[in-house]
Amino acid sequence: MILQLVDRRARPDGDDLVVRQLTIFKKLVAGLGRPHWAFDLVLIDDESMTQLNDQYRGKDGVTDVLSFSYLLNEGTGPCHLSGGVDGACHDLWLDPLASPGTGEEQQQIGEIIVAPFFVAERCSQRQWSLENEFPLLVVHGALHLLGWDHETEEEAQQMKDLEENYLKSCSLPHPLRPEERSNG
Numbered sequence: 001m002i003l004q005l006v007d008r009r010a011r012p013d014g015d016d017l018v019v020r021q022l023t024i025f026k027k028l029v030a031g032l033g034r035p036h037w038a039f040d041l042v043l044i045d046d047e048s049m050t051q052l053n054d055q056y057r058g059k060d061g062v063t064d065v066l067s068f069s070y071l072l073n074e075g076t077g078p079c080h081l082s083g084g085v086d087g088a089c090h091d092l093w094l095d096p097l098a099s100p101g102t103g104e105e106q107q108q109i110g111e112i113i114v115a116p117f118f119v120a121e122r123c124s125q126r127q128w129s130l131e132n133e134f135p136l137l138v139v140h141g142a143l144h145l146l147g148w149d150h151e152t153e154e155e156a157q158q159m160k161d162l163e164e165n166y167l168k169s170c171s172l173p174h175p176l177r178p179e180e181r182s183n184g
Contacts, residue, residue, distance in 0.1 A: 001029045001142065002038035002106060009045050009116070018043060018116055018134055025138045028166055032087040032142050034080070037109045039145055041138065049115035062118045065137045067144035069110040070098035081146070087162070089147035112141030132167075132175040139166045 003026050005019070025041065044052075046062045053063045071081075075093025083090040094107060114137055123130040143159055150156035164174040 001033040001109070001145075002026075002036070003029055003138070004038055004040050006040045006042045008048070009043050011045075012043075013116070016116070017120075017130060018114070021131070021134055024135055024170055024172070027170055028135055028139050029142045031169075032166075033109065033146060034086065034107075036106050038106050039108065039110045039112060039142070041141075042111055042113045043116055044113055046115050046118045049113065049118065052113060062115055064115060064119050064122065065141050066113040067110060067141040068113070069145040069147070070095045071109055071145065071147070073147065083147075087143065087146050089143075089149075092147055110145040112138065112145070114138075114141070128175055132172055135167060135170065135172050136163060136175050139163050 003022070005022060029039075049066070050060075050062045052066055053059050053061065056066065056068075057063075071092040072095050073090065073092065077093075079091040080094045081088045081092045083092075094109070098108065114134075116134075119133055119137065120130055122128070123133050140159070140163055143162055148155070148159050148162070150159050160174065160176065167174050
């Protein structure tokens with residue numbers, strides 16, 4: 001997949017870790033989905049994330065990442081990506097209203113929204129590595145675009161296993177795994 005950065009923050013950071021890690025993010029998602037599929041990685045302020053979290057999830061407060069997929073779980077004709085192929089959780093179809101075209105030209109398949117200021121503050125409070133957190137959020141969001149979820153314990157475990165595999169491909173640890181191992 002192709003990652004495109006969109007910065008919608010009112011005051012972007014001058015020395016922004018997210019911008020410096022773009023090469024890593026692009027490598028992490030390169031093997032997911034189809035090569036001509038694209039998504040936007042949108043950076044927003046905490047206030048905007050709070051509004052989106054309330055509007056689309058019915059939850060109060062800011063969150064770290066939200067994913068909006070333009071892929072469909074059901075469709076007509078052959079699917080554009082079969083379950084288990086290129087990181088997809090299940091069969092996926094392109095939404096004909098959101099993705100015009102039928103060839104190999106670039107097709108927008110979703111958006112991953114991240115609140116960098118919130119993520120940085122949370123990492124600082126919990127003494128987590130910010131350098132490892134952002135890549136995890138990108139992989140996590142990309143898997144959501146491809147139909148993965150973590151509503152049940154089994155789904156959460158499968159998703160964390162996939163995240164860990166993709167992070168390892170760039171020699172990065174899964175930031176939550178060491179914490180889980182030390183807690184039991």
